Amino acid sequence: MLFPFAVVLGALSLALAAWSLVGALRAARPSGGQLLLAAVLEVLVLVQAAVAVVYVVTGTRPVSTATFAGYLLTVVVLLPVGVFWGLADRSRWGNGVLAITAVTTAVLVLRLEQIWNG
Amino acid sequence: MADDGSTATGADADPRGRRPTLRSGPGRVLVAVYAVFALSAGARALVQVLTDFSAAPLAYLLSAFAAAVYVVATVALVRSSERSRRVALVSVGVELVGVVTVGLLSVEDPVAFPDATVWSGFGAGYGYVPLVLPVLGLWWLVSQRPRRVV
Numbered sequence: 001m002l003f004p005f006a007v008v009l010g011a012l013s014l015a016l017a018a019w020s021l022v023g024a025l026r027a028a029r030p031s032g033g034q035l036l037l038a039a040v041l042e043v044l045v046l047v048q049a050a051v052a053v054v055y056v057v058t059g060t061r062p063v064s065t066a067t068f069a070g071y072l073l074t075v076v077v078l079l080p081v082g083v084f085w086g087l088a089d090r091s092r093w094g095n096g097v098l099a100i101t102a103v104t105t106a107v108l109v110l111r112l113e114q115i116w117n118g
Numbered sequence: 119m120a121d122d123g124s125t126a127t128g129a130d131a132d133p134r135g136r137r138p139t140l141r142s143g144p145g146r147v148l149v150a151v152y153a154v155f156a157l158s159a160g161a162r163a164l165v166q167v168l169t170d171f172s173a174a175p176l177a178y179l180l181s182a183f184a185a186a187v188y189v190v191a192t193v194a195l196v197r198s199s200e201r202s203r204r205v206a207l208v209s210v211g212v213e214l215v216g217v218v219t220v221g222l223l224s225v226e227d228p229v230a231f232p233d234a235t236v237w238s239g240f241g242a243g244y245g246y247v248p249l250v251l252p253v254l255g256l257w258w259l260v261s262q263r264p265r266r267v268v
Contacts, residue, residue, distance in 0.1 A: 066165075067165060070161055070165075074157065074161075082150065085146065085149070085150060086146070086150070088146075089142055089143070089146045091143065093142070093143050093144060093146045093147055094146070096144075096146070096147035096150075097146055097147055097150045100147060100150045100151055100154070101150065104154050
């Protein structure tokens with residue numbers, strides 16, 4: 001995998017998590033800026049997934065390709081589902097959901113990197 | 119925030135016992151965390167059971183059991199009826215007993231747990247979230263019990 005890319009993904013996920021946590025503590029609902037960051041994050045996740053698929057198809061594979069594919073699929077779906085679930089609650093708790101979604105995304109990005117490197 | 123906890127007073131109770139409060143507010147965050155654990159524990163158990171079940175049958179069966187508990191709790195929270203609240207109470211109670219029991223066993227006898235489950239070491243591999251989650255879940259479910267005015 002592209003290591004610098006994963007670092008950027010992880011950093012942006014944690015930034016979104018911190019932002020959402022602050023929002024939750026301030027009893028604010030999720031802001032447009034957070035949604036924009038989530039959207040940018042999802043685009044980057046999709047790019048990373050595309051790169052990974054190209055690698056796997058051309059023969060560069062992690063040891064456990066099935067596990068890797070499972071994590072990859074999860075990380076692609078996670079943000080849209082989390083944002084959808086969080087926005088349905090227009091209170092501080094929507095921000096709580098966003099924070100958890102973002103932290104989970106960061107963990108999944110880290111796990112993907114670990115699995116790729118064996 | 120205005121409707122937090124105040125909707126269970128009977129005046130606006132749904133005749134079919136639907137309780138949308140169970141999955142809103144703090145419940146919404148709980149559903150998110152439970153869904154993440156249902157997914158990760160489920161996927162982990164699936165891989166463990168399918169790839170090398172004979173390596174640690176006890177640990178892998180516990181993994182699958184833990185995954186099932188998380189799935190039941192998630193679905194019960196989302197359904198948000200009074201009956202599902204009780205289902206959630208039971209599954210979250212089982213979860214608490216499970217994480218404490220497996221946590222103790224895995225510390226006492228690591229040989230029986232050569233490969234980790236979600237609950238091994240009190241959920242240390244998952245930032246101890248599995249230990250904190252059932253406590254928060256029980257608090258939320260008990261706080262959402264219907265209050266009869268009579």
